[in-house]
Amino acid sequence: MVPGRIARRFAGLAAEGRAGFIPFVTAGYPTPDHTRDLLAGLAELGADVIELGIPFSDPMADGPTIQRSSQGALEGGTRVDDVFAALAELRRTSEVPVVLFSYLNPVYARGVGTFVSEAAEAGADGILPTDLPLGADPALEARLTESPLDFVRLIAPTTSADRVREIARASQGFVYYVARTGVTGARAELRGELAAEAGAVCAVSPVPVAVGFGVSTPGHARAVAAACDAVAVGSALVDRLDGGGVAGALALAGELRAALDEAGRSARRG
């Protein structure tokens, strides 16, 4: 099988000895124009993978920031079709890998087969359903695994060691380590144990490991980058988008990118 954009990008990062930067964008928030400009800007400043969030009415794994952005996007009339259109527009100018972040129901409602073929057609590389843990629905999981999209899985701090190995083996493209027991949202500080936990996941994972949930500042990004392959930042960017518009969000993204480049890559895969 030809490696996809995600695998190629992580291979490139490994060769260059850099840690990846994975920003999150709520599609359609606050307007489709913001999303278009933000996606183009993130691609230009060197995002390695973009997580494009499909807004959902009941985001039970999200904190106040992404609840607000999801609700705002839906109140603005954002439909799944609009998310695919924004992605297709990005694809006209950029090959940056894109993972669709979604709760399961919008995928389920469209029909899993239809959803993944439309998403792939629009230029998506992966899908990360927040509420489809390993073993929850083997038939549906198999369809996603066999689809053209990489099926990216999540590991949590509460996940047992045996299950960490199973999830990492099942995950395609990369695996996402949830930095804390809780919902998404910017935080002043990261937990002290995080680096060791992420390192333990890296040690058993056949795919690259991204860490997210609460990673908010260049300092956080530097600290986390030492222990994993990539760093995901969501709520902090949405907060900055609210406060400083697209330019403000891109400024923070640029600082995060620079901090990660400065940190270099983790020693583990050298």
Added chain:
Amino acid sequence: MIASPGQAGRFGPYGGRYVPETLIPALDELAAAYEAALADPAFLAEADALAADYVGRPTPLYRARRFEAAAGIAPVYLKREDLNHTGAHKINNTVGQALLARRMGKPRIIAETGAGQHGVATATACALFDLECVVYMGSEDVERQSLNVYRMELLGAEVRPVESGTRTLKDATNEALRDWVTHVADTHYVIGSVVGPHPFPLIVRDFQAVIGREARRQIIEAEGRLPATVVACVGGGSNAMGMFHAFAGDEEVALVGVEAAGEGLGSGRSSASLGEGRPGVLHGSLSYLLQDPDGQVAPAHSVAAGLDYPGVGPEHAHLMDSGRARYVSVGDGAAERAFRELPALEGIIPALETAHALAWVAEAGRRGEVAAPVAVCLSGRGDKDVVHVSRLGGRGEA
């Protein structure tokens, strides 16, 4: 005796565990603790003793003769869950789950509530077992069920109003799940209905199944036969599953679940998930769901806060698809009329939720479309609704 949906937690295709990864160990722990508790005679003895001495079981099965005359059908029996301590069936579940929480060593309890009945029942069980209690309640429900908010606070619970989304039960459930994801190590989530990820739909049904076990025995004593029709209101569906479960194997007994049609099916203002929803995933399980074509959950509406929920328990979805149970719906106006009718006829003020079941029996009875004997689950008392219905004025008389 207890039918199991299996380790995957499926009722037919419905149910399952569609949750963030963080919760998987807690659900495994709960399933294991529940299985161990069922095999522990001391646990079962304590649960039985509390049911008798604290909750007030068995509840009576009462023959409602003046209601029969008005509805033109007899006999009609009311299973008096309103006579339980705290005034509704909800306490059957909360005492059981509080016992489980103590067994798992979890000192903190969270719950969601719509009408406030489950919140009150949870706060009560937490007071009894000295557990910390936080109840999430949509701010719209806080407004229309203020009496229950005060009751919860008297019982020592903290009530947290939820301002997100539609500010009702669905959003309170989201917020409870977020709390659980964050505090899962020391917290047990006492979910209030037969919804949520496995094993909740199984556990809640089993703790509520005492309703139907008693009713089955009582009606056989009274009538020498099984009822022809068993009726209960359905929001999430816990009183209905509790009532139906003991009769599920009695093929000659018709099971009828009554959903809230709100302002009418097709109006976009109902809570009839089975009546006009499609299968979808919300709050950890696959079941029928009110949603738009994009899979966004549609706001539910009912005059009864406890039915105002866009989903329904996965076992009900299976009972409907398999044809074992039938689901109908009753609108706000008919429910309000039934709410006013039963006190006048029988001296019993039913909860607005329960009034939906009574309204269906009365209407179907007058049309000759329901077979007797009928057993209705009178799931709760209506004191909490008196102020709200009085504010609605005469609309319900129309």
